[in-house]
Amino acid sequence: MHTEGLNNAINSTTVVAVLIATVAFAAIFTVPGQYVEDTSNLPDGHSLGEANIASTTPFIIFFIFDSIALFISLAVVVVQTSVVVIESKAKKQMMAVINKLMWLACVLISVAFLALSFVVVGEEEKWLAIWVTAIGATIMITTLGTMCYWIIQHKIEAANARNIRRSSMNNSKSGSWGIPQLTDTDVLQNECKKMYAI
Template sequence: MQGIAHRLNKIQVESLNNAINSTTVVAVLIATIAFAAIFSVPGQYADSPQDISPGVSPGQARIAPKLPFMIFVVFDAISLFISLAVVVVQTSVVVIQRKAKKQMMAIINKLMWLACILISVAFLALSYIVVGEDEKWLANLVTGIGTVIMVSTLATLCYWVIVNRVEASKLRSIRRSSMNSRSQSMSMSYMSDTEILNNEHKKFYAV
């Protein structure tokens, strides 16, 4: 039984390490995209003296006064700094204990969810400027499709997180009841614990 528990713990630690590495790569990609997006806006910038109108400063984005661009700047900046914060934590904090590592991954994953949502909103906001006034239906269509995809994805993830937590709670209850029960024989207890460990081995973990 101890051998099974040791193998299960090793598998979980390896899975968490892989998840941490993957999250770091994704955070770097999101930070790169968010950083590059602010310097490649539609219409570019007012840099030529002949093109600068009164009230416009050199280097200012031509679409700066528009509300969608303001939304884009705010959400894009927040997603950039969230991703950078995740990268700093991932590269600076070394967690050895499995439970603490799962807790850290749970927090980081939620931050990455938020970063993905924010950068999606920034993209949708800027799409209303790109398509122009006459083609707003296209931006509305893209917004609808993106909203359905993101909401369904996050809802599915939340469902599996809840299911995983409920199953983990049930397994802990079974363990406690089997350990406190003195009427069962040692062989039955061993089979019960082995079965629980094998069931855990087959499950995936949602953080």
């Protein structure tokens, strides 16, 4: 069952990576504000086909963060479709790295969206972009903070379980009968109760 869950996570991550790459790619070519199309009426500092908002700071932030999210997602897709991992431990390690990359891609695409929202709403409605940024940042920080908490909690529980097993094995070798022994059933039930955090 553990292997099946890991395989489902791998498949889900691949789909999400493709979706993020698609959105990031499409966003770069559907920039608001149109493009410079008329060669006879070319504004200073612009070239033909350049976005009218290309020189603004929010657009530069959008372009950089969106591009990085695109390439991180594409890298995840390449790894997921090219590397075949058989061993369970190696699969967990690969998923742990890929999940962190997907977290980063989600944060970058969120920042790109928020940066572009400042351009879209304009100077007069800047308060709207500020509210959206506050709401979006709260949601992302809460989500990532909760995930980090689960990962840290999982690592602490795993370390405690290893220590209990070690001490249980050492006590059984030395012949101590005063400490309760951990049976295979206890370990199995403990493992089934936990949610695995990657």
